[in-house]
Amino acid sequence: MILYHASTSRIVKPDVFHSRDKLDFGKGFYLTAIRLQAVGYAERFTRRGMEAFINEYELDEVTPGFVIKSFPFYDEEWLDYVAACRKGEMPQPIYDAVAGGVANDKVFNTIDLYFAGVITKDEALGRLKYEKPNHQLCILNGQMLDRHLHFIRAEKV
Secondary structure, three states, X not given: OEEEEEEOOOOOOOOOOOOOOOOOOOOOEEEXXXXXXXXXXXXXXXXXXXXXEEEEEEEOOOXXXXXXXXXXXXXXXXXXXXXXXXXXXXXXXXXXXXXXXOOOHHHHHHHHHHHOOOOOHHHHHHXXXXXXXXXXXXXXXXXXXXXXXXXXXXXXX
């Protein structure tokens, strides 16, 4: 599977340590299978006058010994997982990688209202059911990165 990561630099050897805390799926290395989505993130850097790169990788189709959790929909399980991660909690069970929709601006607004107690979980889920998930993969396990994610190239945006 080909995956992309937007950054201000070439990242030949990614790791899980340079990620920010309290992101959608926790602290890890984030990628997407949607190149256009990565370009959109890279453009955030260029708008601030920074260099931007689209790093391209191949993830082995078979990752024996590693557990990947997939959230195909914005549902209650996804919402609970993202809520825990954004609070800095480590949801159980612990996965080596997590795939699912990105909490983009529109989705994040709903989540923010839910976190603030302005809307209930049911109201948040009611709003989210109309959103089509885009894609992100967060690799949380450094050994999985080292063994199964292979740098192909980096393209300056």
